[in-house]
Amino acid sequence: xxxxxQHPLLRERxxxxxxxxxxxxxxxxxxxxxxxxxxxxxxxxxxCVSELATNALLHGVPPGxxxxxxLWLHGEGLLRVEVHDSGDGRPCVREPDGESGRGxxxxxxxxxxxxxxxxxxxxIVWCEFALSSAR
Numbered sequence: 001x002x003x004x005x006q007h008p009l010l011r012e013r014x015x016x017x018x019x020x021x022x023x024x025x026x027x028x029x030x031x032x033x034x035x036x037x038x039x040x041x042x043x044x045x046x047x048c049v050s051e052l053a054t055n056a057l058l059h060g061v062p063p064g065x066x067x068x069x070x071l072w073l074h075g076e077g078l079l080r081v082e083v084h085d086s087g088d089g090r091p092c093v094r095e096p097d098g099e100s101g102r103g104x105x106x107x108x109x110x111x112x113x114x115x116x117x118x119x120x121x122x123x124i125v126w127c128e129f130a131l132s133s134a135r
Contacts, residue, residue, distance in 0.1 A: 051103035060085030086122035
């Protein structure tokens, strides 16, 4: 086995389409962050998880379905957060209108990278955080 290759740590959880899933997702991330000793960036990660989970509930999860939250820790340098949903559409950053529209603006501002990937059915909205200075 090549010792220079590192396998990422992975944790994931499935949530039903209900409001209580967003605080449950934050608590899951808080627990994993403690297990992985992520350090000071956790507040930004929690805010991004809240936004991505809320977007999945409002726009990406049809009735009777749910979403999957996946956390990847690659070595000590990168945390990737993914929210998998089965809904149509492709989220994009837009200017806020009234009380909504700020979620992906926050994710774009706080995460080092973010994007949208394909899934059948649905999509994966992800963001990444460089951890080298936080650990």
